[in-house]
Amino acid sequence: MIKRDIPKIRFNNSKIDWQQVKFKNLLNSEEGIRRGPFGSALKKELFVQNSEYVVYEQQNAIYDHFNTRYRISEEKYHELKKFILLPGDFIMSGAGTIGKISLVPEGIENGVFNQALIRLRVNKNTDKEFFLQWMRSSKMQIKLTKANPASAMVNLVPMSEVKEWDVIVPSLEEQSAIGYLFRTLDDLLTSHKDNLANYQSLKAAMLSKMFPKAGQTVPEIRLDGFEREWKKSKLKDVAHRVQGNDGRMDLPTLTISASGGWMNQIDRFSANIAGKEQKNYTLLKKGELSYNHGNSKLAKYGVVFELQDYEEALVPKVYHSFRVNQLADAKFIEIMFSTKIPDRELGKLVSSGARMDGLLNISFDDFMNIAIIIPTIEEQQAIGAYFSNLDQLITSFQEKITQLETLKKKLLQDMFI
Structure with missing residues (x-):
């Protein structure tokens, strides 16, 4: 044959x-x-x-x-x-x-x-x-x-x-059909990448303009309907500590990625998590936040993320985990940590000696004592929703790009000899 x-x-x-x-x-x-x-x-x-x-x-x-x-x-x-x-x-x-x-x-x-x-x-x-x-x-x-x-x-x-x-x-006719298919895929990828870049640029611009500059009490840009000055406060006034766990070790085990967001580490850690290691993890519930006080690509002095996609999860005890009270919106606090407001305060701690072996060593008490400036709860919620929508658009385009790139890679493998 x-x-x-x-x-x-x-x-x-x-x-x-x-x-x-x-x-x-x-x-x-x-x-x-x-x-x-x-x-x-x-x-x-x-x-x-x-x-x-x-x-x-x-x-x-x-x-x-x-x-x-x-x-x-x-x-x-x-x-x-x-x-x-x-x-x-x-x-x-x-x-x-x-x-x-x-x-x-x-x-x-x-x-x-x-x-x-x-x-x-x-x-x-x-x-x-x-x-x-x-x-x-x-x-x-x-x-x-x-x-x-x-x-x-x-x-x-x-x-x-x-x-x-x-x-x-193949024949010239089939070459042309294959070429047109990949040109269409490339054009679509370019369009999605342009949209992603535009939304990422918009988010960066809004982060710098929707929060007050140093020494000011109102931001450069505000959402409609809000006029009151923001109030100076401390993080401990709007949040309290979350610590310990209830002994369950079969929950998702998460870490905060240096490039942003939560990473599920269950495949990596499940074999190592045993009763004797319970003390190394904090039980975090949906709506609660953790601060990873290690340098990252997102923030020089660490980064905060709210738990949203899981009802419950285990996170490293070395993170500073906390829950906001009725005076604050969790998403707003997360977004605030993407600005320079906390960095200015955390930078003071680092310059005063909060380092150990070259890493940040910010205590929970010092972390909760940092100065912040916040608007009314209604404005916090509006700002949180605004950035949540932006993040959803950014994630949507990232997923589309990944899907198209995977499809293109598969077609490149299977449409050529």
Whole structure:
């Protein structure tokens, strides 16, 4: 029985087997592959300030953008005419981070590519979008790179060898269909990433404007209907300590991630949690909060999170766990700890010696004594709801991006041979 050359996933109307060809048969016969010029041809002393001719670098292929840093004279541009980039060309990184490939878009500035790039130019029988995704697939990326046994370094396969590869590709019609599918996925990913970045920027801006600056009692921006000045207080006036547990060790075991939010550690800790370790955990209930007083990506002096997605959970005793009273809203307190207000107070404790072995060592009493400034409970609740909605939007786009990236990775594996 003859084995057919077909991928795991195909379009329903695709009936023609994928065909074996030489890699060079996909490329322009005259300018299929060209490495950048010798470094001496584009030394920094040749760069000029004012010119309409630019130099494309390895970062353009790696990060898939076409912003440039350097310019050359018109004379130098024509001297290096063999290295001119045109829309529809491909550039691939050839040193350091190797094998990254990008499709040159319409509307780029006139320019040449430098010695760290390789230009590929396909022929009319090769769909550009298909070629881009095919070259980015894990199978081709592995094939393009190889380890040097002597140094364990990853090197790009010589282009002279690549041109002679036997590769298996579909008809132009199927190439176009595959290319269109991945272009649609990429456009959707870009849209979701733009939306995510916009909402993250909005949250950062609102955090800086919806809480009073140092020495002030009203924020720069307020939600409609609120006018009264915020009141100075201490955290202990609006919260009390939560500690101990009731002996149950079969609850979710959570830690506060350095990048934000709760992480369920039950798989990691379940085998180690026994009766003798009960003293190491605090039982936290929904609506209660914990402060991890270790440096994190979110806050220099630690971070606070409210328990929302679990009814009950175990958290490390070293965290300062607490519950707010009727004067405060839990979500508002969590959000407040994302601002500079607590950092100013916690920073005073750290500078006065609250460190141990290079880590923060802020006691619970000192933590509860930090000065805060809060509005009425109604305004706290409104602010908490505002940021909860923003967080839900941010989480929604993060999940969509993860789902699309997982789908794309799966299709890249299953739609190519």
